[in-house]
Amino acid sequence: MAEKPQTSANFSSLPVILLLGFFSLPLLVMYAYLFIDTISDTEVGSLTPSEFTLRHWSFLWETKTGKPNIWLVTLNTFIFASCITGVILTVSSMAGYVLSRLNVPARGFFLAGVMVLHAFPSVTLIIAIFIVLQWIGLYNSLIGVILVKAAVELPLGIWLMKGFYDTVPWEIEMAGTIDGASRFTVWRRLVLPQIKPAMMALGLFSFLTGWSEFIMPQVLAPGAKVQVLSVYLASLIIDDNNFDFGTFKAVGVFYVVPVLILYVFFQKHLMNIYGGGSKG
């Protein structure tokens, strides 16, 4: 499936590349400038950096007073994003199968419900969720915010998975049951592998939404022990007393690096999402 880009004979791609390059230039300059800014000092009013410094990155090795340790925060973010991914993948791969294939009572109701839930802006629920979490004692804990965030993301995941299961031919399942496999084995060994590209993509998207989520951790788990990177980053600008723009930018770059790495590694799988179905 790794197709090489093809240059078609009657069409030169050079002008397109130039045009795209030209319009992307401002973006590239912005990113480059962001990075350069974090490792240099610039005099007030000037555009060109005047000296090299690692001062802005010092948050990596020294914990600022009143702020949690950056590595703890990073670990929290990883746990948060990974757990969300795990929950979403597990639940939507199963629920999607059930909605796609099994003749469950009120299937139509569930399908419509999932759709409505997906369209429902979750922010409006946040006060209610806050109260519920406090009431059951999960306020200011990672588990609480993981469960809430995963639940909010689930409708989309379930709906997507259902769509992918719909493309898997029935005959494969019929053959499986006739070969003596239980329905669970059929799902696990025969059907699930067919939608692996979709699982990859959903997993990656879930991880990224978890990684970038701000509102829920901010409201439901703001404590120093359970803080995630987005909340940490926000606390830097909210802090009026020792406002440090350089550090803010450095943390921003630090925050975005894992995302870039993920994209590089999973790009192929992301492209594969359209090539799913029953191909070998």
Added chain:
Amino acid sequence: MRILLDKFSKSFGSTKIIEDMDLEVGSGEMLALLGPSGCGKSTTLFAVCGIHRPTAGRILFGDRDVTHLPSQERNVGVVFQSYALYPHMTVEENIGFPLMVKRIASADIKKQVADIAALVHIGDLLGRRPAQLSGGQQQRVALARALIRRPDVLLLDEPLANLDAKLRLEMRSEIRRLQKETGITAILVTHDQVEAMSMCDRIAIMKSGEIVQIATPSEMYKDPRTSFVASFLGNPPISFLKGKVQQGAFVLGENGLRLPLAAVSGIPDGTPLSLGVRPEHFGTTAGIPVEGKVVFAETQGRENLYDVVLPDGSVLRSIQPVRDDVKPGDSVRWHLDSASTFVFAEDGRRL
């Protein structure tokens, strides 16, 4: 193992597909379910293997009632029209899957897979994935997977539909050989009469959910019960003449051709009938002479096929050993072997 369908009915929602079907397939026999598209062949097959629950009636394997047994416990092998191979597994894993779910030791599986692969001549393809196989090879893999559990019953749903003509011929004898070698009871679903006639011990012809006739291929060819059966068997197909009874004879059109037939005696004058004439019974050396004009000629190598239009406009087909003296446009006077024709009532019943 004998298969028995006893008053089997199947409906989807309120649409009745099959009603009160009785069918018995003897042990070790290969039966063809032959019929036009949508007549319920696959539905019957899926009921036998347990994918569809019957709406009413019983299904027996031997003396065991399997009507309410899930397909996992029926021990049937099925080859689907689309083969339904597992695309993410190698050929070896595909064939071994039925054994794997039985938790048989993997060394045993390997050995049995090798044996069965040799039987269907795909021993050197075990490492490939289905996408890397040709249609005929995929078909063999599907067959091997269906056979590896030593099923009591083998069900084939149009297994040859996706193959080219030559492979089809090859696989026809191949499947028959395997079926005989393993002594397995088999049902073959097809809408190709040649396939049904050449591969099976008996044929069951179906029409809109009903079995019209069950017989051996030659019986059915010689003695069709309805015009539907007659038109389904035979290649090139039978042609029909529409006419009326007149004084113990079949008369075509107004004062046209007159054929005295034994089957017609005792039927009141004026009853509309149709006469089925197989192509090999027109253009014979003896019989009643019939005049007409050749409108179409086609050579099939050893034989020639002609379409002849009679004065009243109806068409008779004739197949004869190759000859060069007749061309389209020629008027001919050929003999019709009236004793071998079939007389059908207007509703299609054979008289």
